[in-house]
Amino acid sequence: MIAAQFTGSAYTTYSSAAEQFRLPYWDWSDRSTGSCLPAVTMQPTISVIKPGTAGVATGYTIPNPLFQYNFQSPATLLSYFSGPNASSPVDRVI
Numbered sequence: 001m002i003a004a005q006f007t008g009s010a011y012t013t014y015s016s017a018a019e020q021f022r023l024p025y026w027d028w029s030d031r032s033t034g035s036c037l038p039a040v041t042m043q044p045t046i047s048v049i050k051p052g053t054a055g056v057a058t059g060y061t062i063p064n065p066l067f068q069y070n071f072q073s074p075a076t077l078l079s080y081f082s083g084p085n086a087s088s089p090v091d092r093v094i
Contacts, residue, residue, distance in 0.1 A: 007055030014057075024066075041066045 003014035026038055040046065045061050052058030071077040 002050065005051035005055055006057060007051075010051075010057040011055070040064070043067060 001015075001018055003011070003018040006014050024038075028037065041064075043064050044067050046064045047059055047061050049057050049059055
């Protein structure tokens with residue numbers, strides 16, 4: 001568990017957060033949300049905090065995994081998709 005790599009008060013904070021973690025869910029058909037994706041899915045990068053040197057909480061900017069997925073190889077792409085567009089990797093479809 002990543003939280004176990006922190007030290008001091010950061011260990012307590014992130015261990016507790018890890019125990020309460022739930023995967024995000026949004027209902028794209030819910031009229032109260034305007035049938036929109038959350039704003040975080042539109043950001044190419046996000047800021048995260050992860051354990052740095054000696055377990056000290058350190059801020060980093062990383063590619064946003066909710067923004068796009070890049071297939072690692074044409075073979076991976078073809079294992080999931082077929083048809084006329086299968087040879088053209090799709091980074092993002094909204």
